[in-house]
Amino acid sequence: MSTLRQVFKKGFVHKTRRSCVPAFLGAPMKKGVCFRVTTTNPKKPNSAIRKIARVKVTTGLKLTAYIPGRGHNLQEHSVVLVRGGRVKDLPGVRYHLIRGKYDFLWEEREPRNRRRSKFGVPLARNKSN
Secondary structure, eight states: OOOOOHHHOOOOOOOOOOSSSSGGTOOSSSEEEEEEEEEEEOOTTOOOOOEEEEETTSSOOEEEEOOSSSOOOOOOEEEEEEOOOOTTTTTTTOOOOOTBBBBBOOOOOOOOOOOOOOOOOOOOOTTTO
């Protein structure tokens, strides 16, 4: 810790905040191409098979993104939209893919009425008419 004398002499410098999504260079989302779609296991207390994809984004960086929801149609060379958001029990996975955009289809069983924008889903229409 600096003394007051040292602060007065040299001045105080604020620490800069590190970005949680460094691959986007300040953008909220980026387009990318999958070059590997695979599965992995979570950290210690949890047990499952999580679906992940290695994606090359338009900034030129290669990153690991989580595939949300049940089932997917992704394969090599699929074009996807990547957003930030880490998966706590998967080390190194700091990004999510957005469903319903480009080649990543929305295939959930039940239609969504709330929180659709995060999942890239259009409004579910009433089919009883």
